[in-house]
Amino acid sequence: MTRIKVCGVMLPEDAAVAASAGADAIGVVFAPNSPRRVDVQQALAVRSAVPALVNVVALFMDQPASAVREIADALQPAMLQFHGSEDAAYCQQFGRPYLKAIGMGGAAQDDCAAYPGAAAVLLDGHAPGAAGGSGETFDWSRISAWQQARPRHSPVVVAGGLHPGNVAGLVRSARPWGVDASSGLESAPGVKDHAKIHAFIEAVRRVDCANA
Secondary structure (H helix, E strand, O other): OOEEEEOOOOOHHHHHHHHHHOOOEEEEEOOOOOOOEOOHHHHHHHHHOOOOOOEEEEEEOOOOHHHHHHHHHHHOOOEEEEOOOOOHHHHHOOOOOEEEEEEOOOOOOOOOOOOOOOOEEEEEOOOOOOOOOOOOOOOHHHHHHHHHHOOOOOOEEEOOOOOOOOHHHHHHHHOOOEEEEOHHHEEEOOEEOHHHHHHHHHHHHHHHHHHO
């Protein structure tokens, strides 16, 4: 089954809907310049709406290690996600499982063996060094090389411009380990559209059943 992450969640009710619809993970964003940025109290409220066995992922971008550590200690997320220029040593220092986002847009060069210690790499549509959540897709034919090069313990999650209308095509053709959506499930930045969440997850699960 394809793992599904709903990212950029700011409201407890959105987290509850995503979890009940079948999301495997809920992402909360602490990146300073994101329109979906939450503080610790907001993130704790979101976490309180997430049932057991659904993971909370805390997203950061080029932030001081002390800030990441303080937030992680307060929130106790299942996983950290790094969206900037953080190197492997930086990501590993917190002693927690982590996702590392790789910008696949612009003049990105594939380094499929990077971050071998990551729980997964997240291929996103933004250019290297840019923020995620922009709604940009990338050339999905590049996914295969990453899948073949990654160790089994560090699979590939695909993000970037995913929405209910295109995620089935991605899952059918590329069969990624996971998918991650944010802006494609919104009516406004940070405001999730519950109908889109349901449609997105249902589209993934239909393809999963057909691929089984």
